[in-house]
Amino acid sequence: MSLVFTANTTPATGAVAIFSLKALLKSVGWTVPRSSDGLTYNSSGDQITSSGSGAGGMNNASAWFVIVPPGGTAQYCFQLGATTSWRIFTTRFSTLTAGTPSATQTPAPVSVTDRIYLAGGGTDASPTFAGSTFAADGTYRFHAAADNASPYGFYSVAYAIGGGLPSHALFVDPLTDTDAGDTDPFVFYSSNGPPGSSLLGDLDGNPSGSFFNMIGAGAQALMNNPFGILGPAYVSPIAIHGIPGGTQTTLHGQLGPNPVNGKDDLLPCYYATDPTDSRPGIKGRSTLIRFPMSGRTTGDTQSVSGAGAKDWIVLGGSVFPWNGSVPLV
């Protein structure tokens, strides 16, 4: 497993950002089996060859592509509504080969119930788009990373030029420490709201209303039990609290670098459903996300493997793997 990065970019539009994400995923082995530039439907490959407008462009209304990781059974589809507004969905066990795909219409999954919307919704014939997949064009820095080996996790994230909490986050997070009965150990997330702490949290010491409050708002996973009851459930990262001195407090961002080695400590991120959900349970442990125990700001780095490694980047109340460079802010 090795992450490949497209980091420190400043895309002019959301179409440029998603086009670069597509290129990154293809560079680590993903394929585009069908697509459309909004003008021409290609049933056997990638019709989108540029991030701009016109023929072959990503930045045309209703342009879409299906993208598939090597092996496995999941497929993903991205469709542009406007450069800031997207429709994104995944299938977990079905191919996106049904329906009546066209220049402006996405295909449907072979199994009609096997579709999870990460952004937008509607129908293939009458799609709706998420309002704020990206902030206003040209206002943000953009980073993406993708694993070049199974299980092919990836993320993309953006924050305002000059700094601030994330304005975009999209990830497919493979899990470890999962339940023995879990046949789809992944969590999917696409931020579809305005920039701020609701995307990836912050380190204000009070995670309510932030990344930890995703129930009904973002991260999803299948809680499909062995009896075949399918359907996505909302999952939340689990916050970690202590009660030192009798006062309950979150430990996120509250401890500082470790005194033993001077490094930044990171807590693992586990996902769980709401205890009152009809599909209760712990989903598993994230392989992408950890929680910082030192207070840092978005775009800062943390060095865990060694001094100066810069191997994690702070994004709101979370950290993601990083490539060792100084992030552009």
Added chain:
Amino acid sequence: MAKQFSINQIPATGSEAIFLWKQFMKSIGWTVTRSGDTFSFSGSGDVITHGGIGAGGMNNTFAWFVLQAPTGTKQLQLQRNVTSLEWNVSYSFSAGFTGGAAAARASATDQKTINNGGGVGTPTLFTTDGTYRLHMMADDASPYGFYSVGIPCGGGLPTHIWMMDPMLESVSGDADPLVFYGDGGTSATNILGAYNAVAYGPLGNNTLSSVPPQAWRNKGGGSETFGPITGAFPFAYPFGTRTSLAGAYAHGNHLSGKRMTFPLFWCVPTSFGTYPGFKGTSSLLRVLLNPLATGSTLDFSSSKDRIVVGACTLPWNGTDPRV
């Protein structure tokens, strides 16, 4: 590495419980380096041969012994106070205990007190004699983690815990990735907590006992400190409302039906003053997420391989514990 168990015993006294624990630890390779039974002293071996009173007895006032791990330098010393419920428990990282007499425990230049039985706060290690079942586990390979836990006969929250907890995922550079915890008595929720989503006992709230879990911080570094440490517990914020996940799931995991636990992380919060930071992940304790009574078992990696103790679970040997 294999976990060894000695379970379902009802010791007549706290002294017998400690004697049973000593014998159990010796059976997997620990050695007694010095001891005193109040009447005689050995600077090289074990003079305590039974759990009662009189010559060779553990139940004599101020009887004591030093136990050394099979490899390495770590030593633990336990001394009976004026009752069999009160014990002075101390730890030497590397210097080793020296000296001592028939009724006077040894000392070490680096000794740290884990439970000052009968001392400040008059903490005890056990509740009323003969009222609890004793269960013990010890790893027969390095890093030699162990626990001893007492559960009331007939059921109820634990009344005794004595453990050395090696860290999983410890911080690199930590010279002593262990947490020690020795506590007991009748205030049951203040020992290992309860699953009622609030009371985690001294695992999470160091104010609930004069003997919270303790560990070395910055061992080997400048101004190293041995002091209290707190266990961190999982919370969720569904719809913005803070909800503890300890005991919160009425049912097993939807995916498999299994009852659920969560890793317990040891941390030193900034409010503890000196050397805050992350210590590591417990290799013994996992937080209980389902409302189960102490003495229940869970299937984690195999059948009945965890036992419920208060708000947490500990490794178990696959059998049904006597309650």
